[in-house]
Amino acid sequence: MWTGSSDAPPTARIAMLAPSLQPSERRVAEAIAADVEAAIERTAQEVARVVGVGRASVVRTAQSLDYEGYPQLRVALAREVALNSSTADDEVDGSMLGMLRGAVDRFAGRLSHTVSALTEENLQDFVRVLDESERVLVAANGLSAPLGLDLAMRLCLWAARWSTCPTRSRSRSPPAGSAPVRPAWSSRARERAGRRSR
Missing domain, CATH: 1.10.10.10 (Winged helix-like DNA-binding domain superfamily/Winged helix DNA-binding domain)
Structure with missing residues (x-):
C-alpha cells in the first residue's frame, strides 16, 4: 500500500x-x-x-x-x-x-x-535513524562507486561513523579512498560509547 x-x-x-x-x-x-x-x-x-x-x-x-x-x-x-x-x-x-x-x-x-514519493515524516524519520546510528555501511560498486564514496565522505563530514564495502578489483587491492575511516564521533555517539564502557 x-x-x-x-x-x-x-x-x-x-x-x-x-x-x-x-x-x-x-x-x-x-x-x-x-x-x-x-x-x-x-x-x-x-x-x-x-x-x-x-x-x-x-x-x-x-x-x-x-x-x-x-x-x-x-x-x-x-x-x-x-x-x-x-x-x-x-x-x-x-x-x-x-x-x-x-x-x-x-x-x-x-x-x-x-x-515526489518523499513525505516530511519519512524524511525526518530517515534523518533521525541516520543520526542515531553508530555505524553506516555504504556499499557501492561499478558506476555507483563514486556516488557511494561521495556519500561516505559526506557522512564523514557530518561526523558519523561509517565504512565502505569496496568493489573487489582483480589485483585484490582496494581502490584508492575505499578504506574505512573513523572520523571524530558526534557528541551523541560519544555519550553512547561512554555508557557502554561503564
Missing part, C-alpha cells in the same frame, strides 16, 4: 511499489508503466485482458497505488502525461549545445519525479 506523498505521480508510485506488489498486480503495474498512453485509453477490463489477469487485479493494483479505483488512476496518468508533455514542448534548436540543454532540462524535469 502506498504510504508516500499524495502528490507523487502514478509512475513514481509504480516504481516504488512494484517489487512489493502481488505477482498479478505487479504485471498490471508494469504494463501500465510500459505504455502509459494506452493505459489512459483502456478500461480496467481491457487492461485485464491485455495483461492476462482478472479485472479485480487491475482494481486492486490501482488501490495499492492509493487510488479509489482504476478510473482515478487513469485521471492521474493523464495528468502526469500532460505535465510531462508541457515541458517536452520547449524544443531547442538542433545544435549540439541545444541538444545538451534539452538533455539537462529533461534530467531536471525528472528530479521532481524522483523525490
